[in-house]
Amino acid sequence: xxxxxxxxxxxxxxxxxxxxxxxxxYQLLIICVIFTLILCLSFTSTETKFELTRYLPExxxxxxxxxxxxLRITNLGRLSGLIEIYDKLPxxxxxxxxxxxxxxxxxxxxxxxxxxxxxCPLRGYYLLGPVIIRKRDFFNIFCEKKVILNRxxxxxxxxxxxxxxxxxxxxxxxxxxGMLTLRQLGFGTEFHSxxxxxxxxxxxxxxxxxxxxxxxxxxxxxxxxxxxxVMIFLDARSITKVGSTLRNPLEFxxxxxxxxxxxxxxRTNRVGLVTYSDKVRVIKPGSGETHLATIISTLTGTYAMxxxxxxxxxxxxxxxxxPRSPIILISPITEDDTIxxxxxxxxxxxxxxxxxxxxxxxxxxxxxxxxSPRYLMIKLERDNRLSELRGYGGKIIDWTPDKPLAExxxxxx
Amino acid sequence: MNLKTNKTKKTxxxxxxxxxxxxxxxxxxxTAKRKERRSILTxxxxxxxxxxxxxxxxxxxxxxxxxxxxxxxxxxxxxxxxREHLLDQKDNNNNExxxxxxxxxxxxxxxxxxxPEHCLYVAIGIEKEYSTDAVKAIIDFAWEGGSVIxxxxxxxxxxxxxxxxxxxxxxxIRFVGKQLWDENYEKDPRFIKINxxxxxxxxxxxxxxxxxxxxxxxxxxxxxxxxxxMVSSSSKGWIDIDGDGSPTPYLEDEQMxxxxxxxxxxxxxxxxxxxxxxxxxxxDMWSRENNxxxxxxxxxxxxxxxxxxxxxxxxxxxxxFDESLHIQENIISNSRQTFYQGLVGFTSDTQLxxxxxxxxLLFLGVMIIIVDDxxxxxxxxxxDFYSLKELKNPIITAADCDRIRYIYLERLRxxxxxxxxxxxxxxxxxxxxxxxxxxxVDFALEWDKKYYGEELENILIKIQKYF
Numbered sequence: 001x002x003x004x005x006x007x008x009x010x011x012x013x014x015x016x017x018x019x020x021x022x023x024x025x026y027q028l029l030i031i032c033v034i035f036t037l038i039l040c041l042s043f044t045s046t047e048t049k050f051e052l053t054r055y056l057p058e059x060x061x062x063x064x065x066x067x068x069x070x071l072r073i074t075n076l077g078r079l080s081g082l083i084e085i086y087d088k089l090p091x092x093x094x095x096x097x098x099x100x101x102x103x104x105x106x107x108x109x110x111x112x113x114x115x116x117x118x119x120c121p122l123r124g125y126y127l128l129g130p131v132i133i134r135k136r137d138f139f140n141i142f143c144e145k146k147v148i149l150n151r152x153x154x155x156x157x158x159x160x161x162x163x164x165x166x167x168x169x170x171x172x173x174x175x176x177x178g179m180l181t182l183r184q185l186g187f188g189t190e191f192h193s194x195x196x197x198x199x200x201x202x203x204x205x206x207x208x209x210x211x212x213x214x215x216x217x218x219x220x221x222x223x224x225x226x227x228x229x230v231m232i233f234l235d236a237r238s239i240t241k242v243g244s245t246l247r248n249p250l251e252f253x254x255x256x257x258x259x260x261x262x263x264x265x266x267r268t269n270r271v272g273l274v275t276y277s278d279k280v281r282v283i284k285p286g287s288g289e290t291h292l293a294t295i296i297s298t299l300t301g302t303y304a305m306x307x308x309x310x311x312x313x314x315x316x317x318x319x320x321x322x323p324r325s326p327i328i329l330i331s332p333i334t335e336d337d338t339i340x341x342x343x344x345x346x347x348x349x350x351x352x353x354x355x356x357x358x359x360x361x362x363x364x365x366x367x368x369x370x371x372s373p374r375y376l377m378i379k380l381e382r383d384n385r386l387s388e389l390r391g392y393g394g395k396i397i398d399w400t401p402d403k404p405l406a407e408x409x410x411x412x413x
Numbered sequence: 414m415n416l417k418t419n420k421t422k423k424t425x426x427x428x429x430x431x432x433x434x435x436x437x438x439x440x441x442x443x444t445a446k447r448k449e450r451r452s453i454l455t456x457x458x459x460x461x462x463x464x465x466x467x468x469x470x471x472x473x474x475x476x477x478x479x480x481x482x483x484x485x486x487x488x489x490x491x492x493x494x495x496r497e498h499l500l501d502q503k504d505n506n507n508n509e510x511x512x513x514x515x516x517x518x519x520x521x522x523x524x525x526x527x528x529p530e531h532c533l534y535v536a537i538g539i540e541k542e543y544s545t546d547a548v549k550a551i552i553d554f555a556w557e558g559g560s561v562i563x564x565x566x567x568x569x570x571x572x573x574x575x576x577x578x579x580x581x582x583x584x585x586i587r588f589v590g591k592q593l594w595d596e597n598y599e600k601d602p603r604f605i606k607i608n609x610x611x612x613x614x615x616x617x618x619x620x621x622x623x624x625x626x627x628x629x630x631x632x633x634x635x636x637x638x639x640x641x642x643m644v645s646s647s648s649k650g651w652i653d654i655d656g657d658g659s660p661t662p663y664l665e666d667e668q669m670x671x672x673x674x675x676x677x678x679x680x681x682x683x684x685x686x687x688x689x690x691x692x693x694x695x696x697d698m699w700s701r702e703n704n705x706x707x708x709x710x711x712x713x714x715x716x717x718x719x720x721x722x723x724x725x726x727x728x729x730x731x732x733x734f735d736e737s738l739h740i741q742e743n744i745i746s747n748s749r750q751t752f753y754q755g756l757v758g759f760t761s762d763t764q765l766x767x768x769x770x771x772x773x774l775l776f777l778g779v780m781i782i783i784v785d786d787x788x789x790x791x792x793x794x795x796x797d798f799y800s801l802k803e804l805k806n807p808i809i810t811a812a813d814c815d816r817i818r819y820i821y822l823e824r825l826r827x828x829x830x831x832x833x834x835x836x837x838x839x840x841x842x843x844x845x846x847x848x849x850x851x852x853x854v855d856f857a858l859e860w861d862k863k864y865y866g867e868e869l870e871n872i873l874i875k876i877q878k879y880f
Contacts, residue, residue: 007784011777018773021756022766086790094794101790132790143787245796334801360801367798372807373870376877380820383880387827 001134001143006042009035009141042141049077052131052150054087059152063123063159063255066096069152071114071131075106084134085114090126092245094119121246123158123254123300127151157296160258161405192221229270229285229322232257233313234302235331236277241304242332243363247401250304252358253330256405260328261295272320273298276313278306284320311338314346324350329394332360333385340392347393354395356408357386362400482538482691484515484734489697492537492734495708498699499732502709504718511712512729515736518753520547523554523733530558530682533716536735537691539568543738548576556681560715564688566590566627569738584638585631586676588689589652593628593672594660596649599702607644607674609707614643614675616714619703626690628652628672643686644675684715809870811863821876822857828880850875 013035020029055070071087087100098116106112120126129151135144194210197217210218234257240250257273264271265287272285273295283291283298310331321327327346333339333355346353361378365371386396397411481488484496502510516522520543526532534554543551551573555561563573570588577584595605603625611618621644628650634640650672651660661667678685693704716730737754741747809817826836829847839847841858848854855862856872864872 001787002784003786004781004784007780008777011773011780015770015773015777018769022770084790089792091793091795093792095792100792134787134790145787239801241799242801244798248799361804364801364804367800368804368807372804373809373873374804374807374813376873377809377813377817377820378801378803380817380824380873380876380880384820384823384827387824391827 001145003141003143005139006039006141009039013039038139039141042137042139048083048133048135048144048146050074050083050133050146050148051076052148054129054131054150054152056128056152056154060155060157061120062157064119064121065156066117066119067154068115068117069100069128071116072111073104073106073114074111075108078108081105081138082136084136086132086134087114087116087128088130088132089118089128092120092122092124093126094121120154120156122251123156124303125301126154126156128154155300157300158254158258160255160262160296163259163263163406163409194218194220229272229325230260230264231272231274231285231317231321231325231327232260233310233317233327233329233331234273234275234299235310235329235333235336236275236302236304237307237336238277238304239307239335239360240332240358242360243401244367247366248304248363249332249358249360250302252399252401252405253356254299254302256330256356256399256408258296258299259405260409262292265289265292265295270322271295272317274313274317275299275302276306276308276310276316277302277304278308280308280313280316282317282320285322307335309336309338311342314342321351324352326352326354329353329355331355331357333357333389334360334382340389343389343392343394353393354397355389356397356399358399359401366401481739482540482695483736483739484513484535484537485736487696490695492694492696494696494699494705495537495694496732496734498705498709499712509729511716511732513732513734515734517736517750518757519544519550519737520554520735521550522757523550523559526554526559526731529554531716532731532733533560533562533712534733534735535562535564536573536738537562537564537694539563539565539570539572539738540740541738542569542572543576545576545579548573549580551685552577552580552680555683555685558682560683561680561685562688562711562715563685564691564694566625566690566692570687581637583635585633585635586629586638586640586678586687587631588687589628589630589654589666591627591656591666592653593623593626593646593674593689594651594653595646597647605646605650606702607646609644613645617703617707617710619706621693621704621707622698622702623674623690624692624695624698626674626692628674629676629687629689630666630673632673632676638678638680640676640678642673642676645671645673647671686711686715809873811865811869814864814869815860817869817873817876818856818860821853824876824880825857848879850879853879 013032016028016032016035019025020032051074053072055072056067057070058065058067061067069087071085073085082103082105085102085104089095089100096117096119098114100114100116100118102114104112129149131148131150133146133148135146136142194207195218197206197219201219205219207218207220234253236250236253240253241248243249245251261271261273268287270285270287271291273283275281275298281298283295286294310329329339331339343353343355359379359382361375361382365375368375383398386398390396397408399408481490483491484493485491487493496513499511500509500513504510520534520536523529523532523534532554534551551561563570565588567590571590574584574587593605594602595607597606597608598604599606599622605623605626607621607623609617609619609621628646629642632640632642648671649669651669652666652672653660654664654666655661660669674690675686675688678687692698694708699705699708712732716732737750741750822836825847826833831839841854844857845851845854848857852872853875856864
């Protein structure tokens with residue numbers, strides 16, 4: 001590879017050669033010959049041969065975690081001279097400790113270990129590498145670049161939050177009992193209401209505080225706990241990448257979906273996932289650790305693209321929807337006119353629909369940092385749209401970027 | 414609903430099939446077009462290659478035919494005897510009198526000679542045209558005291574004259590280029606014998622033998638180019654202008670008279686001798702009559718012994734044979750000659766040299782600008798930002814007025830839990846009771862009124878505060 005020094009020297013060489021011929025000047029000729037010799041020497045002395053191995057102790061990690069990368073380089077050629085090694089990393093990764101860019105000088109068959117730590121703030125499937133080696137000659141004139149396609153895979157899963165109190169409730173009982181509360185009275189652990197004591201009530205259910213207050217025996221009633229199916233719809237259209245790479249409706253939506261799926265599955269419920277971007281991907285409702293891994297993997301590889309409507313997603317997922325089960329839609333509800341009517345249809349079919357709506361314009365405002373008149377106008381329009389959707393029977397949560405996930409989930413109830 | 418979906422799906426499938434068939438046809442058409450273009454290109458390329466090969470063959474076969482009059486060749490029509498004879502010449506101290514050299518590139522190298530007054534430029538048989546720069550260099554060389562022999566008969570000798578005329582219009586002498594006949598010949602009429610007289614030539618007396626000579630014309634001296642004819646034909650000489658083999662009375666040149674054969678021009682401090690027959694010097698004619706003596710005498714006349722002791726002690730006289738005007742007989746010699754000619758061409762032409770100098774500097778500048786150092790290999794944590802199309806322009810304009818009005822009324826309706834019909838039926842007073850702000854009431858009801866800039870922004874802020 002040519003450097004600016006190469007260009008200058010070559011040009012001087014040519015100019016001196018021409019000058020020597022034009023002015024019949026031997027001094028210029030000597031300059032030309034010397035520079036040509038230097039160029040030739042430099043050009044022939046940049047051959048390199050290296051072997052590289054990269055080792056990742058944790059090839060699978062979670063958002064925000066740190067990963068240490070080990071890189072071993074061995075010189076298989078001659079004396080290396082000054083070499084520059086650069087292990088290419090995705091731009092969304094932060095270098096926390098050490099460096100992926102080093103200068104070193106290796107003797108024949110000498111090896112060196114390079115270690116550095118990276119932080120992965122964004123979920124996704126990543127490739128580390130290739131390694132770029134640049135060697136310069138003694139005069140620093142030419143620069144040989146070699147790309148070694150030694151790649152390692154790193155998976156960064158979205159991080160889910162712990163939520164103690166589950167917000168979603170079903171109104172209908174399934175055959176197998178489970179841990180989730182239904183909006184029916186029964187033998188659960190979640191408090192529902194109090195009532196007058198009847199003879200068959202066990203004493204442990206008596207609410208002594210209420211009894212003292214009302215001057216008659218009162219007992220606690222609890223909600224019935226049971227298993228139900230939840231279907232999570234995640235909007236991954238290209239509109240959802242509005243904002244920054246790290247903070248946008250899709251990233252927030254992925255986190256919310258991972259958290260909800262994790263929590264529901266931990267309580268032995270069955271969870272399905274539908275993502276719609278350029279096409280619709282459906283994961284049938286299921287339970288267990290393996291199913292959670294499938295959902296998390298799908299969420300990890302979900303990227304904002306395409307413009308499939310919510311209606312298409314529902315139509316595709318209809319065979320997998322358990323009748324009258326809860327549905328959670330995570331969408332900024334922008335640029336999709338089908339949401340309104342689809343929501344109406346779902347409500348009519350007794351599905352319990354909750355919409356978590358990350359506000360796309362607020363994500364953009366977060367980047368811009370000021371309230372423009374147009375922002376106010378669009379914000380009002382969005383508020384209208386949310387109100388209208390509420391009228392169709394959905395539970396709507398407006399999720400602005402400053403609101404934590406736990407609080408949003410609490411609002412669903 | 415499902416049926417509808419299926420139907421739509423089917424239609425999409427059909428469309429896909431049609432589209433894929435169309436794509437296939439398009440691909441086939443494109444492939445055929447590409448093949449056609451490729452075959453045309455192949456034919457053109459082959460033709461070009463064929464032309465180059467044929468051109469080279471013709472060029473080099475011609476080259477082989479016409480190679481002659483070389484100072485370094487020893488065939489009958491070369492002039493090596495002349496060169497060797499000069500090399501054998503010794504002075505009184507038995508030192509070599511002459512050194513010979515040759516020009517392979519261009520006569521423009523004569524400019525670089527240090528002592529032109531001790532040099533003789535010899536061009537015998539001109540098989541290529543002189544360039545203007547070369548003629549200028551020869552005349553400059555002569556002007557500074559150098560001597561020049563240009564011997565030609567039917568070749569490109571006149572190109573020297575034409576280019577010299579560009580240098581100075583009064584340079585008139587030229588080679589006739591037609592056969593000179595004379596009654597005084599040896600066995601064959603083409604071998605003409607010329608009696609050279611001392612009082613004319615000033616350096617030689619005797620007989621020389623010519624072979625198929627031509628003559629010179631317009632030899633009369635001018636003010637700027639003084640000179641004299643050294644050797645002429647007999648008074649029975651005539652030039653066969655029309656090529657009929659006999660003198661034609663009404664053509665002036667075909668009338669019998671003394672025709673100039675060798676002419677000397679005085680150019681500055683030097684001399685230019687034009688000879689209308691190069692065969693005086695060829696190996697086959699070298700020992701015929703007094704040709705060799707004449708040639709020797711001519712050289713001695715043009716580069717006489719010098720009294721300059723400094724020059725004598727260190728140098729010999731330099732005889733330069735111009736080989737650049739001969740066509741080379743093989744590829745290597747020809748390529749070498751072309752290379753030298755190109756090299757000397759651009760180094761000796763001042764304007765070209767300046768141009769090349771400027772180009773070299775430009776090249777240097779461009780290289781420095783274009784070629785950059787390899788980019789820095791540094792990891793950069795980089796986050797992209799994406800924006801909503803609608804928010805790219807943060808300002809609201811009068812065009813947004815109706816949209817804001819619609820948003821406001823819709824919000825008002827939903828806030829007060831009214832249906833569209835109920836809201837439409839509201840009277841002005843009822844609406845005023847709800848809104849309680851005259852500006853907002855006006856804004857809500859007066860659809861024809863347009864709001865601009867700051868006014869509209871204020872309305873928007875009021876709406877936001879209202880809710």
